Amino acid sequence: MIDSSLNLQAILGLPTVQPGDDLAALLISALRAQGGLRPGDILCVVSKVVARAEDRFVDLADVRADPTAVKLSRVVAKDPRLVHLILGESQAVSRVAPGVLIVRHQLGFISANAGIDASNVGRDGDWVLLLPKDPDASARALRQRLEEAFEAPIGLVISDSHGRPFRKGTQGVAIGLSGLPALLDKRGEADRFGKILEHTELPLADQIAGACDLVAGASAEGIAAVRLRGLSWQADESARAADLHRPATKDLYA
């Protein structure tokens, strides 16, 4: 899995990404100033910058809340237009409370507000930012450009920060990926004492997103990408972020 040492490098110098920007070109330029990418590196890119480049902005002034959203907005004490957008991005509502609206996103994961970001959008007025439409596809496209630029096979993870049951604080998770496994299944392997491991599935892409969140998430400077170097991993062209989702029918807390 790892030789023994892992390096996480925040990719500095990325400008504030705007709709229509060539994010791959911006990343390539920033990476060039910090040693580029080598074979086996994994680049973790924060979903927000992908969403900005893909112009996933919505002006709440353009949104008309339907009656379902208006009714729910009273329960959760949120702007009915925002609630309308959240429901539009969701498969199902998971939990509601004053100030809280937790849903199963159309992409399959459970998160507050369908990942819609209202706090850090950087526009005047009531703009919000939806998640990328198809983060696995975004990861694939970014990865292809980066692999061409650096002539190196890499993995690419698009991360978001989710709250979680039981424990305080938000944590980085993978909402898109390309080139690497989402999940490593160690079940059936013998442990170091020769017994069989019963339950060990390792959510590799989430672990990577979480480690990068330790670097990126804490910074007020808005670090948008982190390079992870030193991990041994097998290429996987078929993995998708949804591999990490427990189906609702098998989730005791859904």
Next chain:
Amino acid sequence: MIDSSLNLQAILGLPTVQPGDDLAALLISALRAQGGLRPGDILCVVSKVVARAEDRFVDLADVRADPTAVKLSRVVAKDPRLVHLILGESQAVSRVAPGVLIVRHQLGFISANAGIDASNVGRDGDWVLLLPKDPDASARALRQRLEEAFEAPIGLVISDSHGRPFRKGTQGVAIGLSGLPALLDKRGEADRFGKILEHTELPLADQIAGACDLVAGASAEGIAAVRLRGLSWQADESARAADLHRPATKDLYA
């Protein structure tokens, strides 16, 4: 939070820890062979080795399941003696299903089987391994010895791997800590665009445990400790792992 580069170093060469071993001395010796500890380093130690050193082994042959445990064991299809031990370590049962027993541990977190490890104990017979009795105290004691040996103020995290709702796989969390904050509260701080961050609490100790799990958890070689270097953090002598727990009354999924 971070300059720009973070290094995670697996601490190799630790022997299989046995009850009564001086774990601090073993860690000091292994660390000396890998550059020791510097001021600001954080050492993450896997709970299992702490539990082994503290002789938290129980022989199931010595356990007599009470009627509650016997009854519950039929629901969860587990050894009634193991269920008895799990209930003894717990405040409350959270969810049950065939093969699944999720509880609120006496220490306050929610996890499967109260963290009791039956898969990787390394003893003949029906031995299992409980979690350390007081992981914050264990962290404090280890930290003191390590700080003396390396003449450097450090942080110490004791990690365990927990399953989680919604998403597959296990993830490293902090069950004990000393010297560093458990949680960073960024609420009320302005984001890079000047708006006020609404919800951002960063579970620093969990993020560290998760990053170290990426290094340690994946290895069949049983990496028991990981050194994290390059993070900027403020010393905190009053933080405890329980700072990370959301109270049951505020948890929509408890």
